[in-house]
Amino acid sequence: MQPTPPRVAYLPDSFQEVNGVAHTSRHFEAFARRRNLPFLCIRAGNRTENGTPALIEEGNVWTLELPRGIFSFALEKDLRFDPAFPRHIPMITEVLDRFRPNLIHITGPSEVGMLGAGLAYHRSLPLAASWHTNVHEYLARRSDWLLKFLPERQSQSAGQKIQDLTLAAAARFYSIARVLYAPNIELCQLLESATGRPCRLMPRGVDTDLFTPAKRPPAASGTPFILGFVGRFSIEKNIALLATIHDQLIGQGITNFRFLIIGQGDEAQWLRERMPQAEFAGVLRGEALAQAYASMDIFVFPSHTDTFGNVVLEALASGVPAIVTPDGGPRYIVRENETGHIVPDEEFTATIATLIADPVRHAAMREAARAYALTASWDAVFEGVYTGYQQILPASSELTTARL
Secondary structure, eight states: OOOOOOOEEEEOSOSSSSSHHHHHHHHHHHHHHHHTOOEEEEEEOOOEETTEEEEEEETTEEEEEEOOOTTOEEEETTEEEOTTGGGGHHHHHHHHHHHOOSEEEEOSSSHHHHHHHHHHHHTTOOEEEEOOOOHHHHHHHHTHHHHTTSOHHHHHHHHHHHHHHHHHHHHHHHTTSSEEEESSHHHHHHHHHHHOSOEEEOOOOOOTTTSOGGGOOOOOTTOOEEEEEEEEOSGGGTTHHHHHHHHHHHHTTOOSEEEEEEEEOTTHHHHHHHOTTSEEEEOOOHHHHHHHHHHOSEEEEOOSSOSSOHHHHHHHHTTOOEEEOSSSGGGGTSOBTTTEEEOOGGGHHHHHHHHHTOHHHHHHHHHHHHHHHTTOOHHHHHHHHHHHHTTTSOTTOOOOSTTO
């Protein structure tokens, strides 16, 4: 008898939204479709049939979208939390009974993730969990508005305490799972230490057919150097540095540049007021996003809290060298002085100015960025995830990844 792959019930925090969890989740489902793997994705969404939640069965891949209700509240501009989400348990139970999963995989402590963890416990199923967001760092950054009223020493101490307590709470939740996944080695080591659970690398891939320098528009004489940013306009993304870079370049007499800023978020109005000459393109997807990336010359990503940085990899695939900070996941993507630069905040402006003034070096970085991105495959990422599942499946099980 030929071995069969495990039946996976996947419950992500986010799927339709614009963020790293949703981006990865969509590619995970697409991988299951390509390989015809038994895969059930249960997520929050608005797809219905005659006003009721829609279960779609397409071969081995099933999807169930369940609406958030009137009690839900906003966490981000396009992300909500519904404390009444457990009302869907009867329908989820019915679908799970039919699908018969061998394991449940969640992505975090959202209402969907907590529900998934509870279902795994009550059904005696192995649980896997992915860490996608540094919630401890995010909460600490978002407390800055309050902590600034304290004396500096107390403010720093309180900020660290918030971060430590949030990490401890998150680690307690993640320790429920039997195997963890994280996008970089530093986070894996942190999670293993905090939870006592094994952690496997789960980086990100990129569609190099969609994101490609071939979509770069012809350069006209006098075309300004385009500095690009893609992401959420929020405090934890350190977007204030974009305005600082703009002002510092102007102050140095460098005017042959413009910013192309893509995304949305709470700090949008502040950013527009500080950078009136920048182009704000809003949220772009698909071909429009790919063309925008390809038109950039340098990707400027000042976040200190991203666990990976999907947008950085998309920029590299488009032949755009990136400048990132020494903190968080993007530093594991960028190769210093080859596909971009890894520098502290105070060196972003000087680094950009140097690249603007050295077209030969910049051209070499563009080629190296594309070459590196060509080595990043979504299939390889998810094959690694399925290998990790073998750690939590019963030892006597005949389920393997042989058919992946």
